[in-house]
Each structure stands twice: as C-alpha cells, then as structure tokens.
Amino acid sequence: MAHDDGKKRDVRRKYVTERQSLATIALLVDVPESTLRRWKRDARTEGDDWDAARAASTLSGDGRDALIAGLLDDYVIQHQAAIDDLKAATDLGPGEKAKVLASLADSFSKTLAASGRLSPQISQLGVAMKVLELLGDYIAQHHRDHVAAFIEIIEPFGETLQDSLT
DSSP states (O other): OOOHHHHHHHHHHHHTTTOOOHHHHHHHTTHHHHHHHHHHHHHTTOOOHOOOOOOOOHHSHHHHHHHHHHHHHHHHHHHHHHHHHHHHOSSSSSSHHHHHHHHHHHHHHHHHHHHHHHOOOHHHHHHHHHHHHHHHHHHHHHOOGGHHHHHHHHHHHHHHHHHHHH
C-alpha cells in the first residue's frame, strides 16, 4: 500500500520532535512498524538521518528543556519515594534518619542547581517554587488562620505559574 509524503513527514515529526517510538507511531498512524523502519532506513540513505535529527532536537531549545524537565520529574518521584520509605522505616534511629534526610536534601539541591544551569526555564521555576515555599512557611508561622486559604489558592496557581514559565 502506497503512503503519501504527508504521512511520512508526520511519522518523521513524531519520531524526531515528539520522541515517540516507532512501535507507538505505527499504532497511531496505522502503518506497520516494518514499513516505518524502511522509511527511516530509506531516508538515511537519502541523507536524512532521523536519529541524528532526533538527537539534535533533544539537545536544542525546547527539546533539551523537555528532556531535562522529564529527568527532573523522574528524580523528584524517586526522591519522594525515598522520603516515604524513610518515614516508614522503623529500624533507623532519629540520628540515622537525620543523616539520610541531609543526604537527600543535598542531592535534591544539587540536582535542582544542575538542571537550572542547563535550563533557564527550570531555574526560573525553581526560584518561583522556592518563593512560594518560603511564603507558605511564613503564613504558617505568622498567620495560621490563613493557611487553608493559602493552600486553596496556591494549588491552582501552581499550574498557572508552570504554564507561564514553559
């Protein structure tokens, strides 16, 4: 079955800029994966290396930022899991827990700093989140009666903040 050039361009875009696997793309466009592999191989023969384009897309601009944000999301999930495990640990004393927490905090700080150096948008988001965290702490310490209102406002505002920086 012949496919038009528009479908081939769509497949290339999904592979290069959206970083989807050929197996996923095959399902999305209803074209056998073997056909997509052939298109990719034929394109490379003609001078269009999809893998090189994908790597360049990942390392430049939004692709790099998306990759870094994804890695940071993965780190935060693992970090939270470690905190949850630490909370549940009954075989560690307070001193040992404090050492683990300090190590986790150091790791978190270094990870955020490194991602901020690689991606200014993530750095901006990190600063914004720190300001909101400090504001929340301040409200909790000095205006306890406003904590519920702060939480009610800040949760949906977090989405607005993230959207404005991406």
